[in-house]
Amino acid sequence: MSLASISSHSTRTPLSAVPDAAPATAPAVRAAVRAVPNGTEARGFVLYVGVDEADAAAAGTSLGALVQALKTLTTQLVPEAESYAAVALAPEGAGGRAIDVVRLALQEPAALAKHRNAHADEELDRAASGVVIDISRKRVVLDNHPAALTFKEFELLQYLVLREGKTVDRQEIIQALWSADTADEVPNERTIDVHVRRLRSKLGGYDEIVRTVRGVGYRFDRHADVTIRYASTPSPDLF
Structure with a gap:
């Protein structure tokens, strides 16, 4: 132009x-x-x-x-x-x-x-390999292919990502992601394990970014092949 x-x-x-x-x-x-x-x-x-x-x-x-x-x-x-x-x-x-x-x-x-943002998105999406966790657009891209996460699965992953390196126990996850829910039944700790297993299955070969801390809960570990794109404004669940 x-x-x-x-x-x-x-x-x-x-x-x-x-x-x-x-x-x-x-x-x-x-x-x-x-x-x-x-x-x-x-x-x-x-x-x-x-x-x-x-x-x-x-x-x-x-x-x-x-x-x-x-x-x-x-x-x-x-x-x-x-x-x-x-x-x-x-x-x-x-x-x-x-x-x-x-x-x-x-x-x-x-x-x-x-x-500029549109071109940044295009460059991000053209990544040859690796994981892109796009918090700004609520999506995950695996090796340049969108992962079919449900809303709750993305919420769970986002919660862990925003607390990178911190072990989050199951009860905290329940209180943070389900306590305000009126439509869904509040799960128990075993149900959280099921949600995590489903999330990991959709992460494919990158499932190890969500770690199990035995007897405590879960933790997000960033690897060299993981890119996180944060929102321009602070996430409402991070204080």
């Missing part, structure tokens, strides 16, 4: 234009402006517009004409205002929503962060 600029007198139509322009009415601008932090002042704004040439033509206009109309409106509302319009370009047939293409091409922070 790349950028180009468009002057206020442009009549070219094969453009994906993203103008700095005012909304239709001045009151709408005042309502939309958010308070700025102390020590700063608002000096303008950016309006991202996602529309391609075909959609503009179908509406009986062109991208160049749309840009010019928005720039003209800005001048009418605030004669002293200066405006600059940029063009977001993408390879033909790239797909995706036009507004997302525009935000990414113009390096809007939230769009860039989402794009």
Whole structure:
């Protein structure tokens, strides 16, 4: 994706234009402006517009004409205002929503962060071998294949992972994962052993990451072939 600029007198139509322009009415601008932090002042704004040439033509206009109309409106509302319009370009047939293409091409922070996270997910999923425990997306990937864990099985694994290296007794697991449950019957310690066996069976050749501490409970041990992807915010079950 790349950028180009468009002057206020442009009549070219094969453009994906993203103008700095005012909304239709001045009151709408005042309502939309958010308070700025102390020590700063608002000096303008950016309006991202996602529309391609075909959609503009179908509406009986062109991208160049749309840009010019928005720039003209800005001048009418605030004669002293200066405006600059940029063009977001993408390879033909790239797909995706036009507004997302525009935000990414113009390096809007939230769009860039989402794009980076998506690529990080792709790289993570392409791991040739090993275990990926993705707490942020509630899933486990084994040798690049998703493991078919149930919700409760993932909760159990997550609970142990978040207490890496600590032995957790069965009663603690019951209280943490079932005490607030109204739909499921609260299990006994033997039932916890069954849940752990089922979890291990789905971990395949990596079942040793969940260790049994005889007479006490269970512990998560990280190996070199285990990757943990944590959530961006603290897990509610970790204090």
